[in-house]
Structures are given as structure tokens and as C-alpha cells.
Amino acid sequence: xxxYKIVIDTLGSDKGPEAIILGASxxxxxxxxxxxxxxxxxxxxxxxxRLFGIDTSRVKIIPAEETxxxxxxxxxxxIKKPQASVVKALxxxxxxxxxxxxxxxxxxxxxxxxxxxKYLSDENKTRPCMAAIxxxxxxxxxxxxxxxATIDCTPSQLHSFARLGSDLMKKIYNLDSPRVGLLSNxxxxxxxxxxxxxxxxxxxxxxxxxxxxxxxxxxxxxxxCDVLVCDGFAGNxxxxxxxxxxxxxxxxxxxxxxxxxxxxxMEVVEHLMKKYDLSALGGGLVLGVRKLVIKARxxxxxxxxxxxxxxxxxxxxxxxxxxxxTF
Amino acid sequence: xxxYKIVIDTLGSDKGPEAIILGASxxxxxxxxxxxxxxxxxxxxxxxxRLFGIDTSRVKIIPAEETxxxxxxxxxxxIKKPQASVVKALxxxxxxxxxxxxxxxxxxxxxxxxxxxKYLSDENKTRPCMAAIxxxxxxxxxxxxxxxATIDCTPSQLHSFARLGSDLMKKIYNLDSPRVGLLSNxxxxxxxxxxxxxxxxxxxxxxxxxxxxxxxxxxxxxxxCDVLVCDGFAGNxxxxxxxxxxxxxxxxxxxxxxxxxxxxxMEVVEHLMKKYDLSALGGGLVLGVRKLVIKARxxxxxxxxxxxxxxxxxxxxxxxxxxxxTF
Numbered sequence: 001x002x003x004y005k006i007v008i009d010t011l012g013s014d015k016g017p018e019a020i021i022l023g024a025s026x027x028x029x030x031x032x033x034x035x036x037x038x039x040x041x042x043x044x045x046x047x048x049x050r051l052f053g054i055d056t057s058r059v060k061i062i063p064a065e066e067t068x069x070x071x072x073x074x075x076x077x078x079i080k081k082p083q084a085s086v087v088k089a090l091x092x093x094x095x096x097x098x099x100x101x102x103x104x105x106x107x108x109x110x111x112x113x114x115x116x117x118k119y120l121s122d123e124n125k126t127r128p129c130m131a132a133i134x135x136x137x138x139x140x141x142x143x144x145x146x147x148x149a150t151i152d153c154t155p156s157q158l159h160s161f162a163r164l165g166s167d168l169m170k171k172i173y174n175l176d177s178p179r180v181g182l183l184s185n186x187x188x189x190x191x192x193x194x195x196x197x198x199x200x201x202x203x204x205x206x207x208x209x210x211x212x213x214x215x216x217x218x219x220x221x222x223x224x225c226d227v228l229v230c231d232g233f234a235g236n237x238x239x240x241x242x243x244x245x246x247x248x249x250x251x252x253x254x255x256x257x258x259x260x261x262x263x264x265x266m267e268v269v270e271h272l273m274k275k276y277d278l279s280a281l282g283g284g285l286v287l288g289v290r291k292l293v294i295k296a297r298x299x300x301x302x303x304x305x306x307x308x309x310x311x312x313x314x315x316x317x318x319x320x321x322x323x324x325x326t327f
Numbered sequence: 328x329x330x331y332k333i334v335i336d337t338l339g340s341d342k343g344p345e346a347i348i349l350g351a352s353x354x355x356x357x358x359x360x361x362x363x364x365x366x367x368x369x370x371x372x373x374x375x376x377r378l379f380g381i382d383t384s385r386v387k388i389i390p391a392e393e394t395x396x397x398x399x400x401x402x403x404x405x406i407k408k409p410q411a412s413v414v415k416a417l418x419x420x421x422x423x424x425x426x427x428x429x430x431x432x433x434x435x436x437x438x439x440x441x442x443x444x445k446y447l448s449d450e451n452k453t454r455p456c457m458a459a460i461x462x463x464x465x466x467x468x469x470x471x472x473x474x475x476a477t478i479d480c481t482p483s484q485l486h487s488f489a490r491l492g493s494d495l496m497k498k499i500y501n502l503d504s505p506r507v508g509l510l511s512n513x514x515x516x517x518x519x520x521x522x523x524x525x526x527x528x529x530x531x532x533x534x535x536x537x538x539x540x541x542x543x544x545x546x547x548x549x550x551x552c553d554v555l556v557c558d559g560f561a562g563n564x565x566x567x568x569x570x571x572x573x574x575x576x577x578x579x580x581x582x583x584x585x586x587x588x589x590x591x592x593m594e595v596v597e598h599l600m601k602k603y604d605l606s607a608l609g610g611g612l613v614l615g616v617r618k619l620v621i622k623a624r625x626x627x628x629x630x631x632x633x634x635x636x637x638x639x640x641x642x643x644x645x646x647x648x649x650x651x652x653t654f
Binding site: 137148151152183185192193194196216217218219220221222231232233234236237238239240241242243244245246247248249251252253256260262264265267268271272275 | 573
């Protein structure tokens with residue numbers, strides 16, 4: 001049986017290391033070919049793993065007590081805290097001899113991105129980017145790249161993001177030729193800011209990309225494309241605006257349910273929460289580095305960890321046998 | 328009694344001139360101080376106005392049969408079709424002696440923006456912009472500037488948009504000191520692309536603007552600011568993404584209602600449609616020109632015309648006595 005080895009940083013989650021360790025334990029139960037290296041408080045990890053009845057030969061523990069908090073500057077955090085759990089996790093996942101498929105951390109996003117650049121740079125790629133896998137109207141998923149790692153981009157960086165996003169969707173969802181769209185302010189090839197106008201012909205002429213043209217903001221999650229390419233500033237707007245509007249609408253329905261004394265409306269809320277609860281879907285993926293690094297959302301629970309572990313296994317396995325996305 | 332004179336282009340709407348003329352008639356019924364100049368098919372306008380029992384002394388008709396369609400290039404359309412209804416309407420609203428407060432058109436957006444620049448440029452302002460008034464979570468409204476008139480902006484243009492949006496919200500909603508936010512990829516002053524970072528100190532140091540700092544995408548319609556400033560590319564994303572996500576969620580609820588055979592869920596749909604039916608709210612406002620020009624959405628119905636007429640009167644009237652936003 002193929003073994004899949006991943007590293008999990010147990011510190012940095014809003015829910016404490018327990019939720020992450022529980023997620024790791026559930027993933028080990030669910031995926032018999034999985035081996036996990038847990039970075040964090042050794043005694044706690046040992047205790048929890050034992051309680052769960054996990055075969056300890058499938059678990060390696062790297063002790064770490066220090067974290068880079070969300071209010072700390074990511075760059076100085078990485079430099080000044082070599083003992084931080086995220087730094088230890090990134091160093092571990094990069095070890096050639098261990099042959100890990102990737103890692104998960106719910107810590108400081110900036111530190112994860114900066115640390116990935118520092119410890120896992122891939123010289124073949126122009127620049128790493130941050131991807132998010134979002135639910136779309138076709139009951140499928142769209143990969144948004146970049147969601148905020150690179151704020152002011154060049155056309156060649158967008159080109160690289162298109163290739164990285166396309167590769168990711170091929171591997172995770174077993175797509176032959178993912179459709180790549182370019183986020184713009186109009187569908188016509190003449191629309192866009194300078195960056196988009198210069199990137200359009202580059203994507204059009206790359207035979208390795210199935211470029212489907214410009215995608216307008218109202219179609220960003222319509223399912224018209226499998227990969228949506230944009231600079232980190234625009235991508236951050238799409239990601240956060242989607243979340244903001246969804247949460248605002250959910251809030252509207254909760255208020256309506258109370259006002260009208262109609263508990264049935266809360267069934268609609270539950271349905272929407274499932275689709276738009278992005279914490280269950282994982283979080284951001286750092287692409288363009290030697291290993292797949294996944295930033296779990298700060299409020300991730302055990303389901304998120306199991307789903308991300310599945311995503312990592314799917315990514316490593318050409319046949320993508322764990323096709324169910326949500327746990 | 329103060330008279331308020333506006334120009335309405337009756338052509339260019341997806342619903343035909345009848346809907347626009349009906350809207351104008353309803354506005355005349357509702358606002359006794361309103362006088363309307365209708366540009367379009369003379370015989371039809373006369374017939375409809377008569378059917379509605381409107382005092383014809385409050386209506387002026389300017390005949391026009393030609394339109395610039397939505398598929399036409401706006402710039403060449405403006406140049407090649409001097410008889411187009413939107414061109415005639417823009418020329419009319421600019422006449423000094425008529426003293427109009429503004430105009431409404433549901434035609435080609437680009438032609439309205441280009442035509443506004445051509446016929447109504449205001450030399451005191453750096454550059455016109457397109458604003459949208461969006462519903463926010465505080466049961467109030469946020470003015471988004473720019474929504475797509477200027478795609479690649481300079482910091483001084485964003486500064487100008489902030490002042491224009493602030494002036495608009497003072498006038499329409501009678502706000503003393505509208506809170507101005509800058510759309511960014513993080514709330515901290517250090518976040519943003521080059522444009523945002525350069526604009527931040529300019530907005531901070533303008534004593535005429537109540538600048539509240541950077542606003543993240545998930546807070547864009549939270550009500551944290553009354554005016555949200557961004558370049559036309561990002562603003563177009565916020566506008567269209569909001570619409571796209573709202574429509575996607577509404578579609579989800581309709582599908583759920585059918586699947587579960589639960590007609591009660593459709594009450595939630597009706598509630599959301601009211602808030603997110605942006606056609607009832609009006610459309611885009613061209614700011615920074617000598618007259619307030621409002622682009623009604625292509626699918627605008629009579630309610631939209633009445634609401635926009637109210638907005639124009641409120642804008643002209645310092646006391647803003649028509650405070651109800653939706654009809």
C-alpha cells in the first residue's frame with residue numbers, strides 16, 4: 001500500500017490544539033494509508049492520540065510550544081522565532097528523505113506564505129501564490145488564484161498562477177483540461193485594467209492552458225471556469241466579498257425568522273451555512289512551492305482537518321480516489 | 328413652490344419605452360413639484376401621458392427615434408449618432424437656461440458615461456466617476472465609487488472620487504459628515520496595492536473628508552462606511568460579485584424549496600429579492616459632471632424611475648424631504 005505522509009501544525013488555531021489533534025486523529029481513522037507528523041505540545045498530543053486509540057507507529061511528534069500570533073509581523077516572526085511551530089513544520093515538510101506530500105497549518109497566513117517562500121521555494125516556478133477552492137453554481141468547485149499573496153502582479157505572474165491553478169485542479173479533481181478564466185470588468189477581450197489586457201494574449205497563446213476568456217464579477221462563481229485568475233488584490237475582494245455577502249444574507253434570514261416567528265426559515269440558514277461554511281472546505285493553498293502547503297482557516301474544526309488531509313491525498317494520488325469534498 | 332426639472336431618456340430600456348414613460352407618469356403623480364422632459368417617440372409619449380391624466384404643462388417632449396444599442400461601441404455611437412435619444416437628452420440637460428437638476432437613461436452605460444464627459448464636463452473636477460448606492464447591513468446605504476468608469480486610476484482620482492461620493496451622500500441622505508472608507512485587502516493602514524497605499528495618506532490628510540481607513544472586502548457592505556472608494560476595476564468586482572452571490576443564493580433557496588416541496592422557503596426568496604433587486608434602487612450615478620446623470624439598469628421598471636426621480640429631487644433639495652429609498 002502507498003503511504004501518504006503529511007505534517008500538521010497543531011498550534012495557531014482559534015479553537016486550540018485539541019481541535020487540530022482531533023482532526024488529525026479522525027483523518028488517521030478515515031484514511032488507512034495516512035501517516036501524520038504532528039508539531040506542537042508533545043504531552044498533549046500523546047495523550048489525545050492515545051485516547052483516540054491511534055496506532056502510534058503512524059504518528060511522529062515534533063515538540064513545539066511557540067507560535068507566531070496573528071497580530072505579529074509575519075516576516076519578523078519567521079526570522080525571530082525559529083522555534084515557532086509553523087517554522088518547524090515547514091522545515092520538516094521540506095526534508096527530502098521524509099517524502100511528505102504536504103502540510104497543514106491554521107496559523108498566521110502571512111507567516112505561512114513567507115515561510116513557504118523561505119523554506120520551500122521551487123526554482124522552476126516564477127512566484128508562489130495563494131489559491132482558494134470555492135463552491136460554484138454548478139455544484140462543483142472553482143479555484144481562485146491569487147487570493148492575496150501577491151498584491152501588485154505582473155502579467156507573467158498571472159500566467160504562472162494560471163498554470164499552478166490548472167495543475168492543482170487536474171490533480172485534485174482529476175480534470176483533463178481545467179477551464180481557466182481571467183477575472184475582468186467585462187466579458188469582451190478588450191475589457192480589463194492594464195494588467196488584464198496584457199495577460200489576456202499570454203493566456204490565449206499558451207497551449208497548455210484551456211483559456212476560456214474574461215469572466216465578469218457576477219460570474220466569478222458561476223462555474224463558467226474551473227480556475228479563475230486574478231491579482232491578489234482583486235482575488236482578495238472576490239474571496240472576502242463572497243463570504244461577506246453570504247454571511248450578510250444568512251443574517252438577514254435569521255432576523256426574518258425571528259421577526260416572523262417562523263422557525264422553518266432556519267432550515268434555509270442551515271442549508272446555506274453548509275455551502276458557504278468555507279472553514280469546512282479547508283482554506284488557502286500555497287502553490288508554486290516544493291510541497292503543497294495548506295492554510296486552514298483560524299476557526300477550523302476537526303472536519304476541516306479531515307477534508308484538507310483528503311485534499312492532500314487526492315493531490316498526491318493521480319487517481320484521486322477520495323472524490324467527496326466535504327466531510 | 329420650487330420646481331424640479333429633470334430629463335428622462337425613454338429609449339434604451341429592455342422593457343421598452345412604455346415602462347419608462349409609466350415611471351415618469353408615476354413620478355409626476357407622486358412629486359407635485361416635478362417637471363419632466365421626455366426624450367423619445369413623440370406619439371407614444373403623448374398617448375401614454377394622456378392616458379395617465381398628467382397635466383401636460385409639466386411635460387416637455389423632445390422627439391427621438393434612434394438609440395445606441397448595448398452592443399455598439401459607446402464612443403463611436405456618441406459621435407456617429409447625434410440624433411440618438413441619449414445624446415439629445417444629455418444636450419438638453421446641459422442647457423443653462425433650462426436649469427435641470429439631472430437626467431435618467433436606461434441606455435448603453437458606456438455611451439452615458441462618454442456622453443456625460445463630452446457634454447457635461449465640469450472643469451473643477453479631475454475626472455467623472457460612476458457611483459452605485461448599495462444596501463448595507465445597517466439597514467442603510469453605502470455609496471460605492473468608482474464602479475467601472477475609470478479602470479486604471481491614480482491616487483488623485485481616488486481622492487476626487489472620495490469627495491464626489493461624500494458630497495453625494497451629504498445631499499441625498501442629509502448626512503453631516505459621511506464616513507469614507509478605502510477598499511483594501513486588509514484593515515491595517517499598511518495593507519493595499521500601490522494605489523491604495525498611496526491614496527491612504529491623501530485621504531487621511533483631507534480635512535473635508537471623514538476618512539475611516541481601509542475596509543476589507545467582507546466589510547464592504549457592512550455599513551462601516553457611507554462611501555467606499557476604489558478604482559473602477561475593484562469597484563466593478565464588488566458591484567457584480569454582490570449581485571452574483573445574491574442571485575446564486577436566491578437560486579439555491581428556490582431549488583431547495585422545490586426539492587423539499589416547501590413553499591414557505593419562497594417567502595425568504597421574496598424578502599431577499601426586495602433587498603437585492605438593485606433595479607428598484609436605481610443604478611449608476613455619473614458624478615463629477617455639471618448635472619447629476621443617472622444610469623438606470625437596462626431592466627428597470629417604473630419603480631426604478633420613480634425612485635431615481637426621488638433621488639434627484641433629494642439631491643437638489645438641501646432638506647432631503649423624500650427620505651424613503653424604495654418605492
